[in-house]
Amino acid sequence: MIPRYLADFKKENLKIEKTDVAIIGAGLAGLFVGLQLKSSCNITIITKKKLTDSNTEQAQGGIAAAICEKDSPQLHFKDTINAGHGLCNIDVVNEVVNKGPKAIQALLYYGVPFDRQQGQLALTREGAHSRRRVLHASGDGTGRVIRETLTARIKERNNITLLEDTFIIDIYTVDGEAKGVFIYKDHGITLLLANYVVLASGGAGQLFKYTTNPEVATADGIAMAYRAKADIRDMEFVQFHPTALVLPKAPRFLISEAVRGEGAILVNHHGEAFMAKYHESKDLAPRDVVSRAMLEEMEKSNTEYLFLDVSHMTEENMERRFPTIYKTCREFGINVPKEMIPVAPAAHYFMGGVVVDKEGKTNIKGLLACGEVTSTGLHGANRLASNSLLEALVYGQNIADYINKNIEKELDNNIKINLPKFKYIFTGVIQPRSIRGEIQELMWKYAGLKRDQNGLTKLTNRLEQLTKELSMPKDVEDFETINMLQVSLLLAQGALIRTESRGGHFREDYPKADKRWKKHINFNIDKKIFYSEI
Ligand SMILES: Cc1cc2nc3c(=O)[nH]c(=O)nc-3n(C[C@H](O)[C@H](O)[C@H](O)COP(=O)(O)OP(=O)(O)OC[C@H]3O[C@@H](n4cnc5c(N)ncnc54)[C@H](O)[C@@H]3O)c2cc1C
Incomplete structure (x- = not known):
């Protein structure tokens, strides 16, 4: 605990x-x-x-x-x-x-x-x-x-x-x-x-x-x-942004949706602009729709990225309108706007x-x-x-x-100082920071763009087990990793409980929205899990 x-x-x-x-x-x-x-x-x-x-x-x-x-x-x-x-x-x-x-x-x-x-x-x-x-x-x-x-x-x-x-x-x-x-x-x-x-x-x-x-x-x-x-x-x-840069050793730098807003299009490895198959708004469909369409295209071609074609822009236009994106792509050797930008979805907003x-x-x-x-x-x-x-x-x-x-x-100038009695509960042997990579891998695999009962159950079990094995945190990285673990568990539990698909939550085993789930799943450490109406 x-x-x-x-x-x-x-x-x-x-x-x-x-x-x-x-x-x-x-x-x-x-x-x-x-x-x-x-x-x-x-x-x-x-x-x-x-x-x-x-x-x-x-x-x-x-x-x-x-x-x-x-x-x-x-x-x-x-x-x-x-x-x-x-x-x-x-x-x-x-x-x-x-x-x-x-x-x-x-x-x-x-x-x-x-x-x-x-x-x-x-x-x-x-x-x-x-x-x-x-x-x-x-x-x-x-x-x-x-x-x-x-x-x-x-x-x-x-x-x-x-x-x-x-x-x-x-x-x-x-x-x-x-x-x-x-x-x-x-x-x-x-x-x-x-x-x-x-x-x-x-x-x-x-x-x-x-x-x-x-x-x-x-x-x-x-x-x-x-x-x-x-x-x-x-x-x-969780909102997964469709277009983060994918290059070895580069961070998943965001390629703003405004680039598609200004006319850029997503294409697959056959050079096909595929979004019309998935949504009437094509490349400007809601982010969850675009991200899942991309995942499907990537699965079909067994690849880890697709492309954003920005060739409709002149170099001057791109440099003026998207200076940071232009500069970053050039720094990583992509000759935009002539060359396409390799992109894939990434976790973006909660x-x-x-x-x-x-x-x-x-x-x-x-x-x-x-x-x-x-x-x-x-x-x-x-x-x-x-x-x-x-x-x-x-x-x-x-x-x-x-x-x-x-x-x-x-205003209270005499706030009581009533320090908590610390109960030593971290009795495990795993240094918290050492599990950061594992949490991130598991979350991507089981709580990412597509989820199902099997994966989410594995995820919650493993996260719960890790929670019991932690040793005392020693520094900021340890504190952060414990925070990540605690919140990952809430996310995984929420995703497991919600047996439907809606917005940023997609369950392969429940691919449709269900009106019975038009409500919030709430967590409180004392009251545990409770539901509230919209
Ligand atoms: C790449 C990218 C592009 C985006 N583009 C847009 C956009 O165009 N339009 C839009 O509306 N939204 C966009 N968003 C989302 C938007 O940027 C954020 O939702 C918004 O900026 C959040 O602001 P905030 O002040 O709540 O948090 P943040 O800006 O993230 O600030 C959080 C602060 O809390 C501090 N902090 C966190 N934990 C601790 C701690 N334990 N102790 C001390 N300090 C702590 C952090 O250091 C930071 O200073 C984008 C997000 C990303 C990542």
């Missing part, structure tokens, strides 16, 4: 500090909350590596918002609901699409230089969007540009402390309320007491062998929230996560969450491209509004 806290906190070894709001994560969600909180708040934003290490930094395509005349929040609503395969929360979708234009205004106010065409904000189209509504910056450098702009604004604020290379092990709770975080840095542990803890720790792509996510995406936030008794749901819904209400509150008092770590109800069983950056902004604002309204009456 994995204990409530992953380390043995002894008061004599513990440094104790205090802040008003502790924000875990310096991606878009965490940075935006920090900026929107009032300047009388003392804020600490913590990130486990550098500011450049986040999913936000990698975001290429852009942010979806209905800002042009030919578009409307109603159309954006419709596209989001269609992509979500019956599991979206209608109120939440309404709220997010309607607040979209205002969220973009906030980024413009902070100085984000979105790309423009003839003075107007430039908009591109991505899969399953019925309109061009995706704003981008520096071509395919959207996430990096937003992060650079927001961190520059944060550094101008003297009420915000930014801590890099600082790992959060766990959320500190007293009588079921979040009261701070345990920080691990330079082999020492600090208890940072806080009136509010905002979890903005991003995604979990590293659970899988092949992923577009950076190394920091090890599901820490979901795991620590689960240990603190937060409700977690929809873990079985629709599930920590359950929050519309204000971003979890079921634990004092713990709020936003961004990819959450399950708000926006994405349902599959996320519409470019809706996640938007969600991070809208929920980031909602959290800031909530804290700004309540902090004075809820």
Whole structure:
């Protein structure tokens, strides 16, 4: 069993500090909350590596918002609901699409230089969007540009402390309320007491062998929230992006859907453009459809990749519109746009996560969450491209509004220090970090694009067995691997229980959606598994 806290906190070894709001994560969600909180708040934003290490930094395509005349929040609503395969929360979708234009205004106010065409904000189209509504910056450098702009604004604020290379092990709770975080840095542990803890720790792509996510995406936030008794749901819904670069020794670098939005097409090893066989929207069909079609084509030809044909673009066009992709392909010796790009699906985005209400509150008092770590109800069983950056902004604002309204009456300068009695439960002999590769292999094999009862049963059995054999964690890599194991198990259990196929969850033994499953599978460490309606 994995204990409530992953380390043995002894008061004599513990440094104790205090802040008003502790924000875990310096991606878009965490940075935006920090900026929107009032300047009388003392804020600490913590990130486990550098500011450049986040999913936000990698975001290429852009942010979806209905800002042009030919578009409307109603159309954006419709596209989001269609992509979500019956599991979206209608109120939440309404709220997010309607607040979209205002969220973009906030980024413009902070100085984000979105790309423009003839003075107007430039908009591109991505899969399953019925309109061009995706704003981008520096071509395919959207996430990096937003992060650079927001961190520059944060550094101008003297009420915000930014801590890099600082790992959060766990959320500190007293009588079921979040009261701070345990920080691990330079082999020492600090208890940072806080009136509010905002979890903005991003995604979990590293659970899988092949992923577009950076190394920091090890599901820490979901795991620590689960240990603190937060409700977690929809873990079985994983979006596999169809087009990640496949080359020996290259990371699975994302080739944005916007490239297909601008006319690129997928072809198989016979040079055949195959997507018309699978969906009327062809290459711009929803991501789960494209990814599974690719898998089928790869299985037929017994290959591990297909090709993205970008030859309709001129070199100048490609370099201007997709500078990062152009440069990366060239660095790896692919002579784009003349040569095709070898691509295959990779784990990309997690629709599930920590359950929050519309204000971003979890079921634990004092713990709020936003961004990819959450399950708000926006994405349902599959996320519409470019809706996640938007969600991070809208929920980031909602959290800031909530804290700004309540902090004075809820401010507690005498937080009780009631350290947990540590029960030594890691009694095994396996060093946690040594099983990281095995988890990733197993997850890819049994909980990847196609799943079935047999494989998922093998997976859960093996993960449960590994859980019992772990020895005491010694460093960040160990903590991360335990988090990966704990969250992989939730994902595998959810996938095993859901005997249907829907959105990002595909069961070969139950290939159709079943209306009895129009509900969420929830996990709570105390209440175990429970179901909730949409
Ligand atoms: C390659 C790629 C391209 C994408 N393109 C798009 C796109 O075009 N449009 C779109 O809408 N979405 C896109 N996404 C998804 C989107 O980028 C993310 O969903 C979004 O950026 C998440 O923001 P976030 O702030 O929640 O998390 P992140 O940006 O991932 O930030 C998480 C932060 O938490 C920190 N952290 C995690 N664990 C700990 C810990 N234990 N202790 C301390 N710090 C911790 C991390 O270091 C990081 O700073 C893309 C994702 C990827 C990977």
